[in-house]
Amino acid sequence: MGRRLDAQHAFGDLDGHQPALLAVHDAVDDGIAYRAELSVRVDEPVLSDEPILQHDLQPPDSWWNDLAGTLAKVTAVDTDRVAVRQQYMERAIPEFVGIPAPAVSCWTTAHADVHWANLTAPLRLLDWEAWGRAPEGFDAATLYAYSLHQPDTAARVRTAFPVLGSPAGLAAEATVCAQLLQTVARGDNLVLEEHLRNWSGELRHR
Template identity: 40%
Template sequence: MRDNLTRAAKHFGVTVSGQPVFGWLDRSISVAVRKGGADRWLRVVSEDPKWVHLDFWKGNRDSNNIIDIPKPIVLASFEWDEHRRQRAELMTRLPGRPCSSTDVLRTDIPLSSQWWSQLRRALSVLSRTPTGRVNVDQNKVDQRVHAAFGEHVNIKVEQWETAHGDLHWGNLFRPRLGIVDWEHWGRAPAGTDAATLYCYSLLAPSTARALHDVFADVLDSPAGQVAQLYVIARLSHRARRGEHPDLVEPLANHARSLLGDPGQPMPGP
C-alpha cells in the first residue's frame, strides 16, 4: 500500500506532507499532500477486480455531483492493475481534524450548536439529492435483520432517501463540519445516517443525548426506528467478526428497547 501511495504521488506530481493513514482493514491508504502551494489529500484503495463494477468503487468521484455539503472534491483519479485493482484519487483537503480516530466514539467530545445545526442541514440536503446509486436494498435489510434478531423479526422499509451510508465519527471533522469517505453513498432507509451515528455514539452518553436532541424527530419516528434496527443488525454483523466488541452489549440493549421487549435475550452469533 505504501508503494501504491508513492506511485500515485508521482503520477499526480504531488509532495507528501503528512503521515499515511490506513483505512478499514488496510484496504486503503491516504495522506496529506501539497501541489502548487495548495493542500490536497491523496487516497489509494485496493480491491479484488470482481467487485470494482459496484457503486462503491467510484463513490468518491460520483459524490462530486452532491452540492452544498462540506465535503472533499475529487480533482483527478487513475487506476492500474497490480495484484489487485488499484484506484488513486487526488482530492481537496478539508480543514480541521476527525472527531475520532475510530468509527466508535468512546469519549464525549465538545461540539458547538452550530456544528450540530450544520450536520442536520447537510443530512437534510443529502437526503433529497437524486441518485441511482444504492447503498442498501430491502433484501440486504432482511438478511441483516434476520441474522441479528432471528427469522421472526421482519421490518418493511416504507421510506427511502439518499444517505452517506457510513456516517461514523471517523468520517466527521471538527471544529468546522466536514464529511469524508463517500464510497458507499446511495439510497437507504430513511434515517440511516442519523441512526448510524447514534449507534456509534452509545459509549459516549452525553454526545449520544446531544445527537438525539438534534435528530429526535428522525430517530423517534417509525422510519427512524426501522433504520436503527437495520443499523444495529449491520454493526452486530461486524461485531461478530471482531470489530468494536465493546459495542455489542449497548447495541443489544438498544435493540431490545426498539423491539419492545427489554427482557428478551438477543440471538447469539
C-alpha cells in the same frame, strides 16, 4: 465511474462540507485498473481516531445544525446507487435484532458511513465511498450507534435527528443495529456489544 467521483457530481461541495474532488487519474497496467484521486486538503483533524466515540464530545449547536442540514441535502439527491439492500434487511434484522424487518416508509440517499472518524469541526464529511439509497434516517442511526459508548453524546444525536425513535426511523435503526451486532458476532466492535443489545431490546419493544 467511482463512488467518490459520482458523489462530487451529485452533491458538489455541499457548501464546503464535502471536500472538493480536484482531479482523477485512471490508468491500466497488466490488465489491472488503477484510480488516483486528488481532493482539497482538509486541515481540520477528525473528531475521533476511530469510528466508535471513546470520549464525551459536545460540538456547538452550530455544528449539529450544519450536520443535520448537510445530511438533509444528501437525502434530497436522486440516485440509483444502493447502500442498503432490502434482502439484507430481511435476513439480518430477524437474526440479530429479533424482529421482522420493518417496512421502509421512505428510501432516501445516504452518505452511509457517518461516524466520528469521518467528521471534523468545523464540519467536513469525509469518505464518500459507501453512499447510496438507504432507509430514511440511516445516517442518523449510524452516528447514534457509534456514539452509544458515550451516552451524553448519543442523547445529543437523538436531539439533532428526531427521526430516531420515530416510526419512520425504525427500519433504519433496526438495520444499523443488525449491521453492528453482526460485526460483534465476528469479534469486532465489542465495546459496543452491551449497548447494541440494549438498543435491540428497545427496538423489539417498539
